[in-house]
Amino acid sequence: KAGVTQTPRYLIKTRGQQVTLSCSPISGHRSVSWYQQTPGQGLQFLFEYFSETQRNKGNFPGRFSGRQFSNSRSEMNVSTLELGDSALYLCASSLDRSNTEAFFGQGTRLTVV
Amino acid sequence: GDSVTQMEGPVTLSEEAFLTINCTYTATGYPSLFWYVQYPGEGLQLLLKATKADDKGSNKGFEATYRKETTSFHLEKGSVQVSDSAVYFCAPNSPHSNFGNEKLTFGTGTRLTIIP
Secondary structure: OOOOEEEOOEEEEOOOOOEEEEEEOOOOOOEEEEEEEEOOOEEEEEEEEEOOEEEEEOOOOOOEEEEEOOOOOEEEEEOOOOHHHOEEEEEEEEOOOOOOOOEEOOOEEEEEO | OOEEEEOOOOEEEEOOOOEEEOEEEEOOOOOEEEEEEEOOOOOEEEEEEEOOOOOEEEEOOEEEEOEOOOOEOOEEEOOOOHHHOEEEEEEEEEEEOOOOEEEEOOOOOEEEEEEO
């Protein structure tokens, strides 16, 4: 069974641009969560989607948004990029929203210059 | 809110040494507890978990026991190998009071380096 797939793996953008990251969960998994990982802040929760609805949101500005499609694939978007948005963005999928194991993708490394 | 305090790294040990990485948490209710491992250039992988008090999670020689009285979930391994070099994250999966759902809260991570 294929794991969680994140694309692209690496991305370089300039300040002010916007970016869209993609996450394909494990087949049959309906819950997708996004995390930002930086050396200074560690792993921080961005948001969670289930059945195409955002169910939970972390403390990030409105420039960070996301969505989930009917096939459970998810995208996150960051607008008006800032240097501080440079990070590894990780996606995790779970079978459902109950207390189950989260499976992580390899992440998208975003560099803002 | 929920929080996790994890042992500061980096931790450097010789091969076959005993490993302990401390983790304590504050959480609403009774969360499940997880340890994740991140190898260089990769995402996080579940290492072990415990879902209720006094449960012991174990995998690949690593162990951790859910201690409700001390709100701790310390990771241990009796004899580490070079291949264990990675970053380790402690993560309670805690009910989110506002929405009734659950999310992982991660510690800062502990970088472990094992030297031959």
